[in-house]
Amino acid sequence: xxxxxxxxxxxxxxxxxxxxxxxxxxxxxxxxxxxxxxxxxxxxxxxxxxxxxxxxxxxxxxxxxxxxxxxxxxxxxxxxxxxxxxxxxxxxxxxxxxxxxxxxxxxxxxxxxxxxxxxxxxxxxxxxxxxxxxxxxxxxxxxxxxxxxxxxxxxxxxxxxxxxx
Amino acid sequence: xxxxxxxxxxxxxxxxxxxxxxxxxxxxxxxxxxxxxxxxxxxxxxxxxxxxxxxxxxxxxxxxxxxxxxxxxxxxxxxxxxxxxxxxxxxxxxxxxxxxxxxxxxxxxxxxxxxxxxxxxxxxxxxxxxxxxxxxxxxxxxxxxxxxxxxxxxxxxxxxxxxxxxxxxxxxxxxxxxxxxxxxxxxxxxxxxxxxxxxxxxxxxxxxxxxxxxxxxxxxxxxxxxxxxxxxxxxxxxxxx
Numbered sequence: 001x002x003x004x005x006x007x008x009x010x011x012x013x014x015x016x017x018x019x020x021x022x023x024x025x026x027x028x029x030x031x032x033x034x035x036x037x038x039x040x041x042x043x044x045x046x047x048x049x050x051x052x053x054x055x056x057x058x059x060x061x062x063x064x065x066x067x068x069x070x071x072x073x074x075x076x077x078x079x080x081x082x083x084x085x086x087x088x089x090x091x092x093x094x095x096x097x098x099x100x101x102x103x104x105x106x107x108x109x110x111x112x113x114x115x116x117x118x119x120x121x122x123x124x125x126x127x128x129x130x131x132x133x134x135x136x137x138x139x140x141x142x143x144x145x146x147x148x149x150x151x152x153x154x155x156x157x158x159x160x161x162x163x164x165x
Numbered sequence: 166x167x168x169x170x171x172x173x174x175x176x177x178x179x180x181x182x183x184x185x186x187x188x189x190x191x192x193x194x195x196x197x198x199x200x201x202x203x204x205x206x207x208x209x210x211x212x213x214x215x216x217x218x219x220x221x222x223x224x225x226x227x228x229x230x231x232x233x234x235x236x237x238x239x240x241x242x243x244x245x246x247x248x249x250x251x252x253x254x255x256x257x258x259x260x261x262x263x264x265x266x267x268x269x270x271x272x273x274x275x276x277x278x279x280x281x282x283x284x285x286x287x288x289x290x291x292x293x294x295x296x297x298x299x300x301x302x303x304x305x306x307x308x309x310x311x312x313x314x315x316x317x318x319x320x321x322x323x324x325x326x327x328x329x330x331x332x333x334x335x336x337x338x339x340x341x342x343x344x345x346x347x348x349x350x351x352x353x354x355x356x357x358x359x360x361x362x363x364x365x366x367x368x369x370x371x372x373x374x375x376x377x378x379x380x381x382x383x384x385x386x387x388x389x390x391x392x393x394x395x396x397x398x399x400x401x402x403x404x405x406x
Contacts, residue, residue: 046327067277069278069279074226074252094224095278096282097253099322
């Protein structure tokens with residue numbers, strides 16, 4: 001299983017700028033919902049991801065989320081220096097006439113926002129885990145990361161959500 | 166090999182509020198409260214059915230360059246202007262336009278934003294077809310419901326914690342002159358139309374059309390149990406699916 005997971009995340013890492021509908025072949029599939037879920041990230045049930053690297057955590061929305069939203073045409077981000085709290089809204093993405101709030105998986109101070117999203121909101125669709133990152137936060141309670149979902153749990157969560165209807 | 170289970174039909178309830186004509190800000194405040202209540206499970210999925218007095222509204226992107234008359238002149242034509250947190254561009258609401266604001270949990274109905282908007286489009290398409298009007302969803306970037314190149318229905322939605330607010334507006338027979346003061350939905354060179362203009366059928370009382378719109382919504386979104394709330398009274402109406 002570990003080898004499959006490693007292989008899958010390597011395959012994903014190489015797929016950085018692929019089209020939004022990244023399809024994993026069944027042999028490498030972490031999920032039946034055909035959305036990419038990356039290893040090494042933590043996930044919230046509201047479909048945001050967080051990558052904790054030392055003093056700073058990067059946050060964005062998942063492949064599953066961007067797929068369900070449709071083409072993103074506008075992104076609203078906070079100012080650096082603002083505070084976010086776990087589960088609280090920090091911005092919004094607009095797609096096909098729907099504006100969806102985006103919630104922070106952790107609490108902390110916003111140290112950087114991805115200004116590229118102003119001119120290229122579609123980066124969220126084409127590269128939700130890389131170019132489409134939204135904010136960088138200095139976590140105020142690193143233990144909050146424990147309460148988030150790991151890749152396997154998040155994958156299962158997506159499957160259950162999609163299968164229920 | 167996965168065993169296929171026959172899925173049990175879950176009775177999904179929708180509480181419908183028939184509100185008549187209400188001021189835009191009041192409707193906004195009500196929706197905020199209902200979203201909060203829905204999020205904390207105090208209320209079930211709820212649908213507001215209403216109209217507004219003449220009102221122009223802008224979405225989160227604040228595209229006020231699409232308002233073609235100076236703001237002070239709005240009062241002269243008897244209209245208000247409001248900025249909102251919904252998606253979408255500028256639009257007009259007024260008498261004889263049927264509005265639905267669903268306050269529902271997208272997670273519970275298993276929809277993402279895109280699919281939800283598609284279902285709102287389908288709701289209006291089905292209503293139009295009751296009167297022999299062949300409407301269609303817009304092309305990419307032109308969300309809404311169209312008859313040929315003329316727009317008959319608009320959509321603007323807000324999703325917060327997975328709960329929807331704002332919704333759709335369907336033109337039964339509004340005064341289309343109001344649309345001349347804006348670039349509707351930011352789409353230039355396209356006409357706005359209404360059910361009255363597009364059909365030869367005799368239209369029934371508007372109340373009937375509002376109820377048809379509600380039924381279309383319930384059917385498209387899969388609600389089998391409708392609870393009607395009108396002026397405080399609650400009548401239960403179970404619909405066989």
